Amino acid sequence: MSDASDAIRGTAYGTAPVPLSVLDLATVGRGLTATQALNNSVALARLAERRGFQRHWVAEHHSMPGVASSSPAVILAHLAAHTERIRLGSGGVMLPNHAPLVIAEQFGTLEAMAPGRVDLGLGRAPGTDGATAAALRRTDRLGEGADDFPQQLAELIRFLDDDFPDGHPYSRIHAVPGPVQGPTGRPSVWLLGSSGFSARLAGALGMPFAFAHHFSARNTLPALDLYRSSFRPSAVLDEPYSVVCVSALAADDEREARRQVMTGALSMIQLRSGRPGLTPTPEDAEAYAYSPMEREFVDSWVSDIVHGTPDAVRDGLNDLQKRTAASELMIIVHAHSGEVRLRNYELIADTYGLPDLAAQASS
Template sequence: MADQTHEPVRGTARGRAPVPLSVLDLVAVGEGHTAGEALRTSARLARLAEARGFHRYWVAEHHSMPGIASSSPAVILAYLASQTTRIRLGSGGVMLPNHAPLVVAEQFGTLAAMAPGRVDLGLGRATGTDQVTARALRRAGGAATGDSFPADVAELLAFLHDDFPDGHPYRRVHAVPGPVQGPSARRPAVWLLGSSGFSARLAGHLGLPFAFAHHFAAHNTIPALDLYRTTFRPSPLLSEPYAIVGVFAFAAETEERARDQALTGALTTVRFRTGHPGLVPTPEEARSHVFTPREREILAGWLDNAVYGTPDTVRDRLDALRKRTDADELMLASNAHGLRERVTSLSLIADSYGLPYQAPQPA
């Protein structure tokens, strides 16, 4: 096994979870709250996830969206690294078309130096925003597209391994911190993320672990995972396929409370997809919203694929999803309005699986 990566965990998480459970954080900002409050909640959630035995904690990159404060994953992960000691931290993901591969290699090399052995670099093919914002992010060359994604991934891997071939124009360019500093420098574990077959096939060909966004492309989940597994080639980084399935999951003491919070996330998605992004609405606003036929179509699709309810209901539906997809790991996302409610939800899900509490160690 190459020294910079870790074989994704296999077996079971502590307690009764049939596969490891992880968290995807959008750093949602609700009406009446601030980005600072949302980020402090993320730190609290990361500490809680670590204490309850969740395997990893990822943050997602989005831009120009008032209700999501995760435009800078590397900055947030540095903050979370200072608040935790054991849990794996990573991006779910860095949207590679927005960035020069060298910059990403430097940022995550720095994170790996800060938190050795527990940094994941999840890479996405989309921009995580609209095309105008994408152009603003990469002004020198204009907006990048997913067409360059395979080449950008290859370039990024070469920077992370410091192994450009002789004669390559970047042969003498080094990502620092990184392997040029010696074998003690740890590199992040690279993942590919996707919602279609493109990244699934690429992850298989490169022998990388794959994370699928079931929470917004459920119709593609099984085909993409099948494609990933059938095209997988063992690599120095990974000996056999390993797939995470990401899903919206929210638990509350009652079905009504869980649906209220799920509806706030659903309306956020509806507004984004219809060109009206904003803060995550309150449950009262979500309940009173008058949906157009088009909005109702988006709403129904979102709620059908979300997992919400009482803790036992959530556990049973997560277990069913795991069996249906043969996922090696489940990653739970929540962009609900309530900050305290998100903390409570994670605790209830941990309780439903019997995950014990382990006191945090000093960071």
């Protein structure tokens, strides 16, 4: 197994069946501020490190008042300054929104700040609505970026490795920090997806793959099957490595878990109806007058969330891992309160068998 493969697979994870990781949107709840949300992200990263989670990723979203994660590289630099061991990364950077050289520079800088700890997860969706995507890209040709994704990816990796061939227009351009400055590592590059396109591409290139089960559950098994059947060993991986991202919320009792889950469901109703806003409170969700169509959506949305008591969540995660054969599970939680999110990850770590590294260090 290569050093790159070791970096992807990470370290020991206690008695848990597979590693667990965190996907963080820096959620901004109604009545709260972006500053509070980002402070909570720091607290969450430190908790995740202490409790043996494998990695902490942040996701790129734009023009969404309920999240504060529009600039993953900036947030990751801040998290790197407050952690020591946990892998940090993007889940993901939406590559068509950016020039590959810019991403190579940003994540090369992060790798220099936190050597051996940086993951660069890449997606091809805009992470927002069409008008915002056009404003980001300064073009109305939004399909062009997605269609060019394999070429953009190849260019980005060339910049990260500093190995454009002689005669290439970019052969004398160097992404810095990077290899031109001396022997150095580079971020671990992942592909993210919610359908088959990136699954097939990740397999063909021998790259690790993360699937967005939390909002595309019906496509999970077909995409993972496609990834594994397409997989070709590479210098990065000798066999497939898949992460399944799942929405999960554990609370002390089932009723409270359902109450907290409803805040995320109402957020999605608002987003899909063109009314995105700050994440509602549980009281907002309880008082909302759901139409029959909205109620049907809520039931479908909640059915894909693993929620309930800690034991129920553990059993749900185990079932998902067995059904998908995921190498790792990544947990996202939609809740109004930072305290609820922190408590969720603590409860899951306890019941799933993750080690308390701080307790081990002091014993």
